[in-house]
Amino acid sequence: MTELPSTPAAQPRVVILGGGFGGIAAAQALAHAPVRVTLVDRRNHHLFQPLLYQVATASLSAPSIAAPLRHMLRGQRNAIVLMDEVARIDVARREVELQRGTLRYDWLVVATGATHAYFGHDDWAESAPGLKTLDDAFTIRRRVFTAFERAEQEDDPAQRQAWMNFAVVGAGPTGVELAGALAEIARHTLPREFRRADPRQTNVMLLEAGPRVLPSFVPELSAKAQRQLEKLGVQVLTGQAVTAIDRDGIEAGGKRIPTHTVLWAAGVAASPLGAQLGAPLDRAGRVQVQADLSLPGHPEVFVIGDLASVQSDGHALPGVAPAAKQMGRYVGRRIAARVAGKAAPADFRYQDAGALATIGRMAAVAHLGRWKLSGILAWWVWLGAHIFFLIGFRNRLVVLLDWALAYFTYQRHARIVTGKDDDG
């Protein structure tokens, strides 16, 4: 058995799985505790997920929204970062088996998040990429910009239009952001650059099975978001459950729409590691934790972030960054208190800072306490919040610069296509 951390052997070992918002917050909350922290992630970077759609739609380059985990924790001497994948969690033996080595723990924080789910239609994954990782973003970028290239080469008008039809499935915040960005690309970024295809003929469809866009917002803001989307040129199709997707089209509401570019923003499923913890799961596969975020029967194991099913003040917590961060900080502090022999903090309570969704240029909706904003004002709030929370001085500066230039020029500097689809 490989004992990985090299810090004093007498101190309790805290293993944190996942370097997202929750895992990083937990590690940082333990910075001054007499523990050995091991943070494991299969990727080497923390991702600022709220801006991932901008990498997918070529407004930002990947390094602008990603920071190496070990760089983020470089000053925290009690923490070690391992890039590895979890093979198995054994809560009875207090062990985590990685692909290269095994970790024993005294405290475990599971923060491995969620991924997109196709509700039993896994064959749709190939035709309708979702957006969770940088590699997903590159795939979407490649599909979108290659579609316009193919349109330019196509002689047959119907075929050409099929390459300029884009379907976004799911009208939550990610779907709304993607659809808005696609409409802007078609209308403002590309028109002057094509000679045969006319990108203004692009048809961006936002398909939603439910009755309205942004279902987690109040109906009043959903209606405003829909109006803003339509003003940008997005065709909003609510009450349209998707029944089939392949590389040549999508079927919804009994109608087939020819398109080669479907983006999936309809559903998430919790990380499969949750199922190894032996606790009850909710319908989305999330682990039902106690009020202190610990696993029933295992006060030394915590589940946080998108993988946790938590009620706070009678509401289910949303799967957003602020919730994950708050859970991480809470759990870190709780472990620190217990290790120090102090009274543990009271049960976890979510501080709702509000909800924000951006739609496009100067278009957004925001619900902050009693305030319901839309349009330009909401967009400024969104901009400020996202710049503020972006990691690191350089990133903020570069993102601001990119946005400022894009604002005045309508350009998207990251419009490069790399990698390959296996199917061409």
Place this chain on the structure above:
Amino acid sequence: MTELPSTPAAQPRVVILGGGFGGIAAAQALAHAPVRVTLVDRRNHHLFQPLLYQVATASLSAPSIAAPLRHMLRGQRNAIVLMDEVARIDVARREVELQRGTLRYDWLVVATGATHAYFGHDDWAESAPGLKTLDDAFTIRRRVFTAFERAEQEDDPAQRQAWMNFAVVGAGPTGVELAGALAEIARHTLPREFRRADPRQTNVMLLEAGPRVLPSFVPELSAKAQRQLEKLGVQVLTGQAVTAIDRDGIEAGGKRIPTHTVLWAAGVAASPLGAQLGAPLDRAGRVQVQADLSLPGHPEVFVIGDLASVQSDGHALPGVAPAAKQMGRYVGRRIAARVAGKAAPADFRYQDAGALATIGRMAAVAHLGRWKLSGILAWWVWLGAHIFFLIGFRNRLVVLLDWALAYFTYQRHARIVTGKDDDG
């Protein structure tokens, strides 16, 4: 047969294959000629190749050195850009067969460049990636930063050192740049971030079969470059022909060195399309063209850039960006003159602007006419030249900002690992 360009049918058709420095220069030189230009590239972007090593070594993000071809030519109304791959060139029938369609031409410019070559050891490609495309740069970035991650996880000291041994094969400008950057990463960027591995123990080896580094420079500057490399911590091994490479080591000069990270900068071979033109090739597979860069017996076909074997003033032209640009401009002007019925310009003559190679922080060599520079002064010349020639206002600004921040912080912001090696 698909006739792709949609501009007036009476005008002569110029087909340009390849959107590198040569192809773009040729297209731009035809901006005001009464011709229909079709530029074909299998990628959607022009790449500023001289800075590609900085993407590989995480100093720059990919979009900073790449620009969409159709964006570059958006204002040139007589030009159309196609993203497609060339399947076959038929100079007798004046046709270029693409994967999707066929192009007829009146004038053809072949500017498909070169790729790395393993001198008959194609099995080395998997273990020793070269650096020609953005995808190559991502592969090198992934291998380099994953190697340090694996070192951090390794218990056995010998195994750990193997992960911190890096071999760069070939000491031309690219090999020198890569080796210098690796040494800086090991010494300055990473040390504080690891707990078990000590990146300062990294061993960067630069292997060269010939007697000195930078063989295309004068011996005096080669010696200075070698001293600067050694000061950075690079182990320079000249006169060491590589005899074997696999995923666990490299064999050179009869000795085996354990390493999992070998980078290939040793050789290039011309694009295989050259062989379809029916003209004699040189040893590197380059097409031996006439003094006006045309194909013998085919005054309507030109070969330029790294694919062309050209003598100017009794010297063979180097495979560098300025040479490709000058050839592209020359050929564009020549076609324009012939189409206008004017006298064709005199034979092509290369204007040698000098040679530059960078080694690392404040370290470079430059040979400009009578001036031989090294160290800080050469580095400033290199910096100025590369900033000046970078495409587009945004890129210059962002690159400058990245470099300034990196200079003061020693950080490399693009240290994110994406994608996957198939072999794990």
